[in-house]
Amino acid sequence: MKKAFNKDIAGQIRYNPRRFLAILSIVALGVAFYSGVRATSPNMRLTVDRYFDRFNASDIQLLSTMGFETQDIESIRQLKQVESVQPGYSADGFVLKNDSTLLLSFQSLDTERLKSRPDALLNRPELLSGRYPEAPDECLADVQLNELYGFNLDETITLQSNNDSDIKDSLKLLEYKIVGFVRSVQYISLQRGNSSKGEGTLNGFVMIPEQNFKMEVFTQAYIKSKDAESSRFSDTYQKSVDRLADSIEETGSKRNPERFTKIRSEAEQKLSDGRQKLADAEEQLAEGEKELTEGEQKLKDGEKELAANRKKYNTEIANGEKKLKDAEKELIKAKTELEKNQKELEQNKERLEQAEAELENTYKQLEQGRQELAALKSQIDLMEQTNQPAEQIDQLQALYEQTKARLDDGQRQYDQGIHELAAAKAELQKGETELKKGWDKYFAGKAEYEKNLTAFNKSKSEGAKKLDEAQNELASSKRKLEDARRKFEEEKPDALEKIEKAKKELKDGEKKLADLKEPEWIALDLQSNIGFASYRQDADRIAAIGLVFPLIFFLVAALVSLTTMTRMVEDDRTVIGVLKALGYSRFDIAMRYLVYSGLAAAIGIAIGILAGAAVFPRVIFDAYGILYDLPPILTPIHADSSLQAGMGAFFCAVVPSLAVCFKELTSTPASLMRPRAPKMGRRILLERLTVVWKRLNFSQKVTCRNLFRYKKRLLMTVFGIAGCTALVFTGFGLRDSITLMVPLQYDEIQKYDMAVNLRETAEKQDIDELKELLSADKSVKASIGFYQKGIELEKGKNKNDANLIVADNRDDFKKFVAFRDRRSGRPIELTDSGVVITEKVAKLLKIKAGDTVTLLVPDKPDVEVKVTALTENYVFHYIYMTQTLYNRLYGEEAAPNSVFGQLADTDKDTQSNLSKALIKLDYVSSVSFNTSLRKDFNDMVKAMDIVVVVLILSAAALAFIVLFSLTTINIDERRRELATLKVLGFYDNETALYLYRENTLITLIGIAAGLLLGVGLLSYVITTAEVDMVMFARRTHWSNYILSSLITLSFAAIVNLIMYRTINRIDMVESMKSVE
Structure with missing residues (x-):
């Protein structure tokens, strides 16, 4: 049994x-x-x-405003709560990749400890690929550099040092070879933190051997607690870390005075050195000016001297040329005279020779005449002897006498010619001697002339050369002087600028020295x-x-x-x-x-x-x-x-x-x-509405009766369907609340595109200069300055952080931030009678409009102020007031320290160029854009969106199973009833419709109840799921009601189709006798 x-x-x-x-x-x-x-x-x-x-x-990550010395690290290591301390260095630098400039954080890596005791290394990088560094020029790179920017193993990272002197002063090497890609516990999100360089946002990190850093002090220290053994998300862990942080800061308060004295002394020495360098620079500039002036004077003197020498040279050359010309003329004249004398001498010689020939001829004639005379005498003698006639002899004698007279006359002439010839020869000899002397003198004069000419030409050439050399040297000196002057004039503005900059730096340094405060240890x-x-x-x-x-x-x-x-x-x-x-x-x-x-x-x-x-x-x-x-x-x-x-x-x-x-x-x-006895039929409320009831046909009346006949089944089914519909609606509503938050915050409320924050040391002229720069920039449509400060708000026992914003011009400020009531959309006025705070912080502090709130501002007295209105806001907490109210509360003006800007174009290049230009300004601490905030929140929304989709799908699956189960139960418990309908002649479709009408009506009732329940559930879920710094949008799109209803109706229709076969397969005989 x-x-x-x-x-x-x-x-x-x-x-x-x-x-x-x-x-x-x-x-x-x-x-x-x-x-x-x-x-x-x-x-x-x-x-x-x-x-x-x-x-x-x-x-804990420990930072200091002035770095850490070894003694600081040792003092921290002595604390009882400290398990280990790991000091380190870091520096931010620019790297070029595919025409894009990336800003990376270069961090020190203790490679020795990594090799010998890797488990002792704090924040040990997780090696995803490659190997650890073995050489000083090797590095580990953020895996994000590989995934987002395309860096590969064995690729070299080169730091850009052209406009970044800090990185050259911080690192020994500027090129590193990637040998491994890592993930770090310091960066579990995709954001890599902020920087004071570039656009202000880091793109990744690189770990290099710590011996590559030139820094004298550590920039940070990582600390491991002995007591923090519980979950890092627990209150116990947080309390133990807070205790350690307090101990560290207490240690810092003991170490900092000594460090402050040392730093102040070093700063004073640097200022003294700076003053000396400034004096040297000014003296060097004045000396350069003096040297140029002296050079110009020397150049003028040289030009004068050159002109005088050239004049003297020209005079001497002219005199020399004149003397040479005179000598040449004398030589020419002497030569001419000599040649004339030579010619005359030669003519005389020719005449002399001619005369001598004539004399010779005369002599011959005389000799012939003597011979004739002798012959004539002999003839006379002979005639006398022969007794020639006397007449003939007389004739011959007369002829003889005549011939003798003539011969004597010829002899006399001949002797005279001989005498004259001898005299002429003597004269000719004398002439030749004188001529020879003349030629000798001429040739001596010519030789002297040529010697003088050669000496003159040489002297002239050398003089011209010396003058040219002097001219060239003078020209060269002039060029050098002009170059020196030009270089001086070119460099003078830079030098003056550097001097002015040095003066400003000295002034700033003196101001900083005067404002210098003790180092502060910041335990994060x-x-x-x-x-x-x-x-x-x-x-x-x-x-x-x-x-x-x-x-x-x-x-x-x-x-x-x-x-x-x-x-x-x-x-x-x-x-x-x-x-x-x-x-x-x-x-x-x-x-x-x-x-x-x-x-x-x-x-x-x-x-x-x-x-x-x-x-x-x-x-x-x-x-x-x-x-x-x-x-x-x-x-x-x-x-x-x-x-x-x-x-x-x-x-x-x-x-x-x-x-x-x-x-x-x-x-x-x-x-x-x-x-069990069937339930007694009762009149339902609808039957009492005769106007409606009499217009219903039989099937509709039966459906209505059946619905209220089985009240428990009705309530169970309605509640089940309502619950599923409420879950689906809540899923869609939560999705809308999250996705609408970003456009509402950054399109309708915060209408600015850019926020620029200034350093605490910024002065009024800095904010004026910044506003002028933004006004001149075509990419900036409008800008406005304002004061902001992180404060605490207190109401009773409740406290919360908020950002105080003081608007100079409330009308202009409305163009950048909208003040409105969330429910009515009515604009809110910022008045001098009180403050406007954001809705979420008011809710956390349990404040409503008209209440008062206490403002806890650092370094200022606590003041209580009236809250005039609550404004719509979804991200972070803000409190707004006018300049007049601030002045009345604190007795001073709130000097602007931030600027909102609206951009003409919010593309990436525009933002990048603008950010780079602004971050270079000494008084600008950070530049942020709403597009990056929007992206961060959009990423969060995408993640939440997937979570909500999971919730919706799960709720939809539950809706299907609920409908399927309840419909199955409905069919099973009404099997006899459905069989009776078949026996009475109902067709399959009519039988199914008999049940479907009830199911559909119950589903519609359940959907209506579910939507009402969903509104309340959504409100509760939104309120519960919000974190303190965020308020989800309280808007639900009308499509959510339709989608939730359609999903439930769709599943109801699918279940009806599935059950159609079950209804058709009901055995009338077996079902009718099932009770027996």
Whole structure:
């Protein structure tokens, strides 16, 4: 008998698989969603905790306004709470990649410790590819540089030092070879922090061997606490870190006076050196001016001297040329005279020779005449002897006498000619001698002339050469002087500018020295790390969603499970009576349902816990992968949420069946084996509305009667559908609330595109200069200066941080920030009678318009002020007041220290160029653009959007299972009724429509109730899921109502189509006699 009973229990599952699977599915889905979503936030925290433990993340990053000396590090190391201290260096530098300039943080890496004791290295980088550095010029690069900017292993990173002298002063090498890509616990988000250079935002980090840094002091120190052993997200951990931070700051307060004295002394020495250098520079400039003036005077003197020498040279050359010409003329004259004399001498010689020839001829004639005379005498003698006639002799004698006379006359002439010839020869000889002397003198004169001419030409050439050389030297000196003058004039403005800059630097240095304060140690815990803080907020946001959404989800699933088992027990009323009549105990009969529901619940719980732990945390964590750079999420099964979900599901599945079963077991077997009496028909409210009722046909009237005839079924179904609709609507509404937040904040409320913050040392002329620069820049449409300060707001025991903004010109300020009431959209006026605060901070402080709030401003007295209005705002907290009110509260004017700007074009290049130009200004501390803030929030919204989609899909799946289960129950418990309709001649379609009308009407009622419930649930979820610094939008698009309704109606239609076959397969005979 027991064996048959056990078979019957097993047969329950076999004969009712659909109900069994429905319970299993609804339990599995409810448990999976509840345990999975609730486990996501703890898993996110656990993943980061283990990740930080694995790579020895520091608990505190210590910064100082003046760096750290070795003694500072040692004093920190002596603290009892400190486990280890790791000092380090860092410097920001520019790197060029694919025509883009990237700003990277270069950080020191203790390669020796990394090799010898890697576990002791704080913030040890996680090597993703490549190897660790082995040489000074090797580095580890941020994996983001590989994924986003295309850097590869073995590629060289070259620092740009043209306009960045700081990096040359900080690092020994400017080129590093990438040997590995790493991930760091310091950067778990994709943001890499801010910088005072470039656009103000870092693009990545690079780790280089620490021996590459030239710095004399450490720029930072990482500290590990001994006491911080609990989760980094816990209050216990935070308290222990806060205690350590207090101890460190106390140590700093002891070390800082000594360091301050040393730094002040060094600063005074540097100022003294600077003054000396300035005096030297001014003296050098004056000396240069003096040297140029002296050079110009020397040049003028040289030109005068050259002119005088050239004049003297020209005079001497002219005189020399004149003398030479005179000498040449004399030579020519002498030569002419000599040649004339020579010619005359030669003519005389010719005449002399001619005369001598004539004399010779005369002599010959004389000799011939003597011979003739002798012959004539001989003839005369002979004639005398021969006694020639005397007449003849006389004739001959006369002839002889005549001839002799003539001969004597000729002899006399000849002798005279001889004498004259001798005289002429003597004269000729004399002439020749004189001529020779003349020629000798001429040739001597000519030789002297030529010698003088050669000497003159040489002297002239040398003189001209010397003059030319002097001219060239003078020209060269002039060019050099002109070059020197030009160079001096070119360099003079720079020199004057440098001198002025040096004077300004000296003045600033003297001012800084006068304003110099003791060094301050700033202990930054993990909450100050932008990545960790954002991650914690996201984990808290998921935890907040996990508080409410899964609970409603689980309640709906539990309700359906409860309904299913309740219906099952009620349907088995006859079977219970038979078993009781056969002698089975109450416990045995109860076990029949306990095993059925318990097994379905147990399997569903097991599947739900395993699926929930594996699916939901991974899906949600992967959604945040666009924001964070972390290892895969850890997915342990959490006993608390799993136990809560399991016990709740088991309770909802088992306890109702046992309660109904024991209720039925109180009746006798005979009464149990008889069918339960049908419920008495009653008039419904609609029947009393005659105008409406009489216009309904028979089918519609039956539908209305049936709805209110089974009130419990109606309420259960309506509540189940309402719950699913509310969940779907809440999912869509949450999605809208998150996605609308960004455009509302940055398009409608904060209408500026850029915010420029000035340093504390900035003066009024700096803000005026900045406004002039922005006004002259064509990319800036408008700008406005204002004062802002981080303060605390206090109301009773409540305190909250906020950003105080003081508007100089309230009318102009409205063009940059809109003040309006969120509910009515009515503009809000900023008046002198009080302050305007943002809605979220007012809610946190429990303030309404008309109340007062206390302002806690650093270095100023606490003042209480009236809140005139609450303005719409979604990101961060602000308090606005006028300049007049500030003056009245604090007795001084709030000097502008920030500027809002509206850009003509918000493209990346415009922002980049503008940011680079502004960040170079000494008095500008940071430049931010709403586009980057918008991007950050959009990334967060995308992650949340995926989470919301998961919620919507899960709610939709629950809606389908709920509708399927409730419809199945409805058909099973009304099987006889549907069979009766078939017997009465209803066609299949008519029978189905008979049921579909009820289902559709109940679905519509459930949708309407669900939308009302969804509005309240959405408001609660939004309020719960918000973090302190953010307010989600309170707007829901009308399409959400339609989408939520259509999804539920779609599932209802799908379920109806699935059940159509079940309705058609109802056996009329078997169903009609089922009671028997």
